[in-house]
Amino acid sequence: MKELLKSILFDQQKLGWNTRNVRRDFSPAYLYNQEIVVITGIRRCGKSTLLQQIRSEQSEKDYFINFDDERLIQFRVEDFQILYETFIELFGVQKTFYFDEIQNIAGWERFVRRLHDYGNKVFITGSNANMLSRELGTHLTGRYVSHELYPFSFRExxxxxxxxxxxxxxxxxxxxxxxxxxxxxxxxxxxxxxxxxxxxxxxxxxxxxxxxxxxxxxxxxxxxxxxxxxxxxxxxxxxxxxxxxxxxxxxxxxxxxxxxxxxxxxxxxxxxxxxxxxxxxxxxxxxxxxxxxxxxxxxxxxxxxxxxxxxxxxxxxxxxxxxxxxxxxxxxxxxxxxxxxxxxxxxxxxxxxxxxxxxxxxxxxxxxxxxxxxxxxxxxxxxxxxxxxxxxxxxxxxxxxxxxxxxxxxxxxxxxxx
Structure with a gap:
């Protein structure tokens, strides 16, 4: 699993912010508070792009993974620890994590809670309101803020x-x-x-x-x-x-x-x-x-x-x-x-x-x-x-x-x- 993760992480490092993209409205306060930031919305409305926009504005950018990748079809909750170790091995110690479409992994909220409780900043995206709210409400009550993203407004x-x-x-x-x-x-x-x-x-x-x-x-x-x-x-x-x-x-x-x-x-x-x-x-x-x-x-x-x-x-x-x-x-x-x-x-x-x-x-x-x-x-x-x-x-x-x-x-x- 670790060698596969290394390959995926290096491949996905190329998924950066494109300056030609439309910048989405996002509260700067979310960048610097302690809470987990949850970006939700319909498929293809730009959640992943917003996550890259946020990454581009942070000094720590490397701990990023998109779980909507067919190579991660066998990824299980116990593999999060291996992922964490792989991040450190490849990029050194950092305190900011970016997880795209994390809802694909059952039990994800326990790992995210552990990261938060140890003082890390976590940004996550997901496309299902009920699943996210249920899991957040069960394990992450009081630890997160939510940002709902929509397709472009007329101004955008x-x-x-x-x-x-x-x-x-x-x-x-x-x-x-x-x-x-x-x-x-x-x-x-x-x-x-x-x-x-x-x-x-x-x-x-x-x-x-x-x-x-x-x-x-x-x-x-x-x-x-x-x-x-x-x-x-x-x-x-x-x-x-x-x-x-x-x-x-x-x-x-x-x-x-x-x-x-x-x-x-x-x-x-x-x-x-x-x-x-x-x-x-x-x-x-x-x-x-x-x-x-x-x-x-x-x-x-x-x-x-x-x-x-x-x-x-x-x-x-x-x-x-x-x-x-x-x-x-x-x-x-x-x-x-x-x-x-x-x-x-x-x-x-x-x-x-x-x-x-x-x-x-x-x-x-x-x-x-x-x-x-x-x-x-x-x-x-x-x-x-x-x-x-x-x-x-x-x-x-x-x-x-x-x-x-x-x-x-x-x-x-x-x-x-x-």
Whole structure:
């Protein structure tokens, strides 16, 4: 095993940071605190690249290994000690470790805990939310911080395209036109880094199949591929729409709604989809109410499901939702006499109401969107609300309530403004 590890480690030393890569947002505080840093997210969103970015900024870089390597198929938890000894033999004593896709090795958390307890700094990546949280919660409680990574934001997409807009460009005619054209591209192709390079639909198909078979079916010992594929197809074709476990069970021909509930949890653990609840101060009612489903990236929606061209508003809503998650928000939806797409909760308070619509041109649309957000604002005593559109910008003031109407592309570039 040691000779094999030496070969792998030397080979993988070549997997360094490329200065042409887009730098991802990452808190500098994570680099210097004592906690284990856990980078999680969907497959192929750039976790390994972020790990290389972190390595490039550290004085100690050598203790790196990517466990998603077929030569490590026989690696077991008892081999971690051999790996540790090999690191020291090849590179001398260092105190910083980088483990990519460590979840592939059962029992990894015990070794990482030992490293941490002896004063080492450890960075790890993984693609399964439930597996990581279960293992971290069991053995590493209080010893780690988590950083969720998503496909490129619109700001990162612009950087990838070589366009880093100055504040003045957001308002100039020429700058605004260029940014809007790039947002139209982003709206279609999303933010998976490798897909942006080739825009080959087979890449998205392969990514989805890897998630479906490796992260959902194999990991959870499932056999009914058809049911899960039909479920994902239906959700992608109905993104942002309400559904219940019972309605989904009928749609895919499953007798028991709890089976669908389990499927959804397994899929959510891969970061492929997210489900949000209707806000209620009663947790029991939150769980019982119908849910809205969103996908990690719009490229997956358009290539896994079927949407009519006039349903662009639901894709725009998905982009907004993912950006809210990227910013670390706790997100719900509002439904009473009228509906409002998103409520943001901080602690025990609803602090923001957001409505999303592609076009804000017709009186019917304006009435529907304004009535929905006003009811949400009144319910939670909010003086300001936000309607995000594809292109419209204005301000609506009435009855001590102010509603800002802002294009999504501009809102997405306004740092963490709500």
């Amino acid at each position: 997409f612009l950087e990838y395209k070589g366009k880093v807009p100055l504040p003045s460009e957001i308002y100039s005619t020429e700058g605004k036109s260029e940014i809007k054209a790039l947002f139209s591209q982003y709206f279609s192709v999303g933010g998976f880094p490798v897909f942006l390079e080739n825009q080959n639909d087979n890449y998205i198909k392969s990514l989805y199949e890897n998630i479906l078979y490796r992260d959902v079916m194999v990991r959870n010992n499932l056999t009914n591929e058809k049911e899960i594929m039909e479920l994902v197809y239906y959700l992608a074709s109905n993104v942002s729409r309400l559904s219940s476990f019972n309605s989904l069970a009928k749609t895919i021909g499953v007798k028991n709604a709890s089976t669908v509930s389990n499927y959804l949890q397994f899929i959510q653990n891969t970061y492929l989809i997210f489900q949000i609840n209707k806000f209620d101060f009663s947790l029991k009612k939150q769980i019982q109410n119908t849910k809205k489903t969103y996908f990690i990236d719009q490229a997956l929606i358009t290539r896994l499901g079927f949407l009519f061209s006039e349903e662009k508003g639901r894709l725009l809503e998905n982009i907004v939702f993912v950006e809210l998650k990227r910013r670390g928000h706790e997100v719900y939806y509002f439904s009473a006499k009228n509906e409002c797409d998103f409520l943001i909760r901080r602690g025990n308070q609803i602090t923001t109401a957001i409505q999303v619509c592609f076009s804000f041109d017709t009186q019917e649309t304006k009435t529907r969107e304004i009535n929905g957000i006003r009811e949400a604002m009144k319910t939670y005593s909010l003086s300001e609300g936000l309607i995000l559109t594809n292109d419209t910008e204005e301000e609506i003031t009435s009855d001590s309530q102010t509603i800002r109407v802002v294009p999504v592309w501009k809102w997405a570039l306004q740092n963490n403004e709500k």
